[in-house]
Amino acid sequence: MIHTHAKGSGFTDDLYVCTAVVDFYAKCGELDMAIKVFDEMPKRDVVAWNAVISGFSLYSGLADVISLFKDMRRRDGLSPNLSTIVGMFPALGRSGGTLREGRSVHGYCVRMGFSDDVVFKTGILDVYSKSKCIVYARRVFDSSCLKNEVTWSAMIGGYIENEMMMEAGGLFLQIEICLKDIVSYNSLISGCVENCRAEESLHLFRDMKCSGVGPDITTLLGALTACSHLAALRHGFSCHGYCVVHGYAVNTTICNALMDMYTKCGKIDVANRVFDTMHKRDTVSWNTMMFGFGNHGIGKEALSLFDSMRDAGVSPDDVTFLALLSACNHSGLVDEGRQVFSSLSRGDFNVTPRIDHYNCMADLLARAGYLDEAYDHVNKMPFKPDVNVLGTLLSACLTYKNVELGDKVSTKMHSLGETTGGFVLLSNTYSAVERWEDAESIRTTQKKTGLHKIPGYSWVDV
Numbered sequence: 001m002i003h004t005h006a007k008g009s010g011f012t013d014d015l016y017v018c019t020a021v022v023d024f025y026a027k028c029g030e031l032d033m034a035i036k037v038f039d040e041m042p043k044r045d046v047v048a049w050n051a052v053i054s055g056f057s058l059y060s061g062l063a064d065v066i067s068l069f070k071d072m073r074r075r076d077g078l079s080p081n082l083s084t085i086v087g088m089f090p091a092l093g094r095s096g097g098t099l100r101e102g103r104s105v106h107g108y109c110v111r112m113g114f115s116d117d118v119v120f121k122t123g124i125l126d127v128y129s130k131s132k133c134i135v136y137a138r139r140v141f142d143s144s145c146l147k148n149e150v151t152w153s154a155m156i157g158g159y160i161e162n163e164m165m166m167e168a169g170g171l172f173l174q175i176e177i178c179l180k181d182i183v184s185y186n187s188l189i190s191g192c193v194e195n196c197r198a199e200e201s202l203h204l205f206r207d208m209k210c211s212g213v214g215p216d217i218t219t220l221l222g223a224l225t226a227c228s229h230l231a232a233l234r235h236g237f238s239c240h241g242y243c244v245v246h247g248y249a250v251n252t253t254i255c256n257a258l259m260d261m262y263t264k265c266g267k268i269d270v271a272n273r274v275f276d277t278m279h280k281r282d283t284v285s286w287n288t289m290m291f292g293f294g295n296h297g298i299g300k301e302a303l304s305l306f307d308s309m310r311d312a313g314v315s316p317d318d319v320t321f322l323a324l325l326s327a328c329n330h331s332g333l334v335d336e337g338r339q340v341f342s343s344l345s346r347g348d349f350n351v352t353p354r355i356d357h358y359n360c361m362a363d364l365l366a367r368a369g370y371l372d373e374a375y376d377h378v379n380k381m382p383f384k385p386d387v388n389v390l391g392t393l394l395s396a397c398l399t400y401k402n403v404e405l406g407d408k409v410s411t412k413m414h415s416l417g418e419t420t421g422g423f424v425l426l427s428n429t430y431s432a433v434e435r436w437e438d439a440e441s442i443r444t445t446q447k448k449t450g451l452h453k454i455p456g457y458s459w460v461d462v
């Protein structure tokens, strides 16, 4: 509207108005409009070029950005300045692996004398680490004499992005204390958790507290997730204490993380206490508690929690039903499981059953010995059955010595391309009912076709 108004009032020749219009369209991703107004401008300055280049950099490909960059001098005889380059970083970063353009822009900046600027260094460092050229990124980092917390975080973030957690951690330890800020701690802690290095994230958390940087909610969520992965109850308790002292224990997200941590550490009663004293519970809170009860083999508690959830007027979601079915499965509550599943498939709660729900139900039926019903259930589901659920069914056939069904299931598994595990199970089923010849013949076929089962193993950390 303002653009139309500007046209009507004869502002179409005004450099400032036109630049503002171009900038507006470019920032909103309306690139066609931006370029139309831009092309019609009688005169363009560096600011107008920067506006259009940064818009294309955000919403279009690198090729367009580079060609605009070249046009700037060619069409209007203008030299790009540092703002132009900064505007190009998003496209350079996104193009991933097109090191050539990144290198030549870098070279250009060295010639123009921009390369000592902290903003430039951080930006190009980021481009290199996004392009998986961490070696170049590190070179830029090492060559910066003035490093601020942004430079450090960019380099550490680059390592994390390239899954080089050791390097990230090592670099982090070298930051002078005054530069370690909460953002770099948080990104490092959550990076460690995501990359299955929960233990390191807890060390970082301790280091952070010692260095006087106060953890915030994000830090605590990361640390609690780490405790949950490691079942590290003592650390979990201390995080909980920290939350209480600093007033975070009233936050719903924190309470959900606490409940998850306590259930993983086997402290279902403490989890339940957290749940009971929560100020505001969301669906995740109810679901977490139901999963907790289910995994601890107290399925009845999970079911009665579901009733309370409905009384409290909270709508269940698909995860709620997975929690319920899984609770029934763990406690062998067949009738209750059947009821939950049928109310789910009737659409009583506006939730469509997913394959996980079907699998859990099949698992429940099979483990309880309702083999035919389980097989029927698998055949009726509107998805291609996955090999794991058939595997469970086949092991149930072994447990209950049902060879006929075992044959059928194994054929089905075979038709889905799974062979090895199915062979072993079927052969064990035959052995269980003392049909040694059949068992032997399967093992022979298996050897002949060159299939071999990878032996199972387990390990425990003491």
Ligand SMILES: *[C@@H]1O[C@H](CO)[C@@H](O)[C@H](O)[C@H]1NC(C)=O
Pocket (backbone or CB within 6 Å): 046, 047, 081, 082, 083, 084
């Ligand atoms: C780039 O040039 C424009 C126009 O002269 C100016 O407004 C802007 O501040 C310059 N950017 C830098 C980083 O010098």
Ligand SMILES: *[C@@H]1O[C@H](CO)[C@@H](O)[C@H](O)[C@H]1NC(C)=O
Pocket (backbone or CB within 6 Å): 217, 218, 251, 252, 253, 254
């Ligand atoms: C709880 O913490 C989360 C994560 O930081 C935040 O998004 C949310 O707004 C907080 N809730 C309250 C009630 O403060």
Ligand SMILES: *[C@@H]1O[C@H](CO)[C@@H](O)[C@H](O)[C@H]1NC(C)=O
Pocket (backbone or CB within 6 Å): 326, 329, 330, 359, 360, 363, 364
């Ligand atoms: C069902 O319960 C058994 C035994 O507790 C467990 O091993 C299995 O993973 C469960 N299945 C599902 C889909 O939760």
